[in-house]
Amino acid sequence: MPVVALVVQPSRRNPALAVVPVARNKARYQTKGVSSDGRSAFLHIRNSISMDIQTCLNKLGYVGVLNFATVDKDGAPQVRNISAIHYEGTDIYFLTARGKSFCRQLIDDGRVQILGYTRYKETIRVSGKAVQVPEAEQVKWRDLIYEEQPYLENVYPGETKNIDTMFVIKDYTIEYFCLSTRPITREYFTVGNAVVKPKGYQITDACIGCGTCQKVCPQNAIDAGEPFIIRQNNCLQCGNCFEHCPVEAIIRR
Numbered sequence: 001m002p003v004v005a006l007v008v009q010p011s012r013r014n015p016a017l018a019v020v021p022v023a024r025n026k027a028r029y030q031t032k033g034v035s036s037d038g039r040s041a042f043l044h045i046r047n048s049i050s051m052d053i054q055t056c057l058n059k060l061g062y063v064g065v066l067n068f069a070t071v072d073k074d075g076a077p078q079v080r081n082i083s084a085i086h087y088e089g090t091d092i093y094f095l096t097a098r099g100k101s102f103c104r105q106l107i108d109d110g111r112v113q114i115l116g117y118t119r120y121k122e123t124i125r126v127s128g129k130a131v132q133v134p135e136a137e138q139v140k141w142r143d144l145i146y147e148e149q150p151y152l153e154n155v156y157p158g159e160t161k162n163i164d165t166m167f168v169i170k171d172y173t174i175e176y177f178c179l180s181t182r183p184i185t186r187e188y189f190t191v192g193n194a195v196v197k198p199k200g201y202q203i204t205d206a207c208i209g210c211g212t213c214q215k216v217c218p219q220n221a222i223d224a225g226e227p228f229i230i231r232q233n234n235c236l237q238c239g240n241c242f243e244h245c246p247v248e249a250i251i252r253r
């Protein structure tokens with residue numbers, strides 16, 4: 001079975017790809033692993049990557065179909081695939097039909113989490129609050145999405161599209177998590193009035209400097225110091241350091 005290298009290529013047709021670093025400079029990349037089917041092939045491990053809000057949104061646009069999670073009235077998680085999305089600056093517009101439980105959950109609760117995964121081992125997670133678009137703007141944004149995604153006319157032809165209702169997310173956080181860098185890359189961004197809630201682990205002043213956590217960290221994401229410190233941007237949040245610290249100096253954030 002032939003093995004094909006995965007190389008990130010910018011594309012004029014798809015600007016979302018143009019913002020991804022090109023993997024042609026082999027000096028910056030290590031080549032690791034071969035999939036059993038030979039199709040996933042090599043994974044290029046990069047030393048580092050610098051991310052920003054707009055690039056994350058471009059990448060979500062390129063992925064296209066995203067997972068949208070909400071909670072229902074019983075607090076149970078509900079997730080579905082959504083592709084009827086329009087990106088306007090940092091605003092994320094999307095539509096659903098008024099009769100769907102998805103619509104009800106958005107109106108009742110509004111919290112929504114969006115997840116996209118790229119072929120370059122990047123997870124992009126948007127967490128925010130969706131609100132209904134004002135009545136006067138509903139048709140404008142709906143028609144724009146129908147124009148961008150003509151397949152929708154097949155789903156809701158003619159006047160039946162009036163059952164659709166538009167939502168927008170303006171305040172949200174983005175978590176970018178990339179497994180194709182060494183060490184891994186994790187970055188957080190905020191848009192509008194959203195606030196990032198800290199996750200993962202933190203080393204406290206109870207640290208005695210034994211170095212055990214450094215030895216067991218799979219990503220070498222801990223620097224020596226008084227106390228030792230976790231580089232949060234390189235942390236898997238796996239908890240291995242937490243489990244091995246002899247004096248319980250590492251706490252969950």
Ligand code: SF4
Binds near residue numbers: 208228244
């Ligand atoms: S294992 Fe605990 S005590 Fe030892 S260096 Fe790490 S945080 Fe400090």
Ligand code: SF4
Binds near residue numbers: 221242
């Ligand atoms: S949680 Fe895991 S990746 Fe993060 S510092 Fe601890 S051992 Fe390393």
